[in-house]
Amino acid sequence: MKNLALFDLDHTLLPIDSDHEWGEFLVRQGVVNADDYQRRNDAFFAQYNAGKLDPVEYLEFALGTLAGFEPAVLRDLHGQYLKDVIAPAIKPSAVALLRQHQDAGDLVAIITATNAWLTAPIAKMLGVEHLLAARPQLDGRGHPTGKLDGLPSHGPNKVVHMHAWLDTLGRPFDSFERSYFYSDSHNDIPLLSVVSHPVATNPSALLHQHASANGWPLLHLFDASVQ
Incomplete structure (x- = not known):
């Protein structure tokens, strides 16, 4: 594998934020206190969009919610969420972009700030083997305890997670001829700045501005013409 291709998930490969939508789904199912949960969920989402999110605080809010359900109930909720x-x-344009890199023989991974419990099945649905995501601490039953295990995979920590993962494969970052990272978010500028081929994908206003100033390509993956 000569090349490395990394993808953010929310608003990059998906036209939604999977973490925020999970919270909205729980509210619709009536299994959380709607007013309090939605208020906090929306506040964290606004902080993320503004680049002011405390990732540990948010993750432990999200993971604490998971810990509050019995394992069987949580599995059923997650299955329904994936279906609904x-x-x-999942858009054909996103799948086609992934397949383009996979067919070229690139090493492909999704790297997301959203927790691995929520996103591992999404990566599988997209046909991506490798997922780098925030890890929930699990109890003896494999059930989330509500705590984070290790560093959040947010902002500059995505660079840390990438290098740690590549080390486990015995493939240092500089061994790749080309490295790509597709992201919509200005929070991902640290990793976008490290790869040889950054692609601002469905970019936020702040990322669009930064990408334009630095000559990075812009990709609008969910325009009607490419879906």
Whole structure:
């Protein structure tokens, strides 16, 4: 594998934020206190968009919610969420981009700030083997405890996670001829600045501005013409 291709998930490969939509799904199912949960969920989402999110605080809010359910109930909720929310959000244009890199023999991974419990099945639905995501601490049953295990995979920590993962494969970053990272978010500028081929994908206003100033290509993956 000569090349490395990394992808953010939310608003990059999906036209939604899977973490925020999970919270909205729980509210619709009536299994959380709607007013309090939605208020906090929306506040964290606004902080993320503004680049002011404390990732540990948010993750422990999200993971604490998971810990509050019995394992069987949580599995059923997650399955319904994947069917009702995620499956309809997977667009042919995103799948085609992934397949382009996979067919070229590139090493492909999704790297997301959203926790691995929520996103591992999404990566599988997209046909991506490698997922780098925030890891929930698990108890003896494999059930989330509500705590984070290790560093959040947010902002500059994505660079840390990438290098640690590549080390486990025995493939240092500089061994790749080309490295790509596709992301919509200005929070991902640290990793976008490290790869040889950054691609601002469905970019936020702040990332669009930064990408334009630095000559990075812009990709609008969910325009009607490419879906």
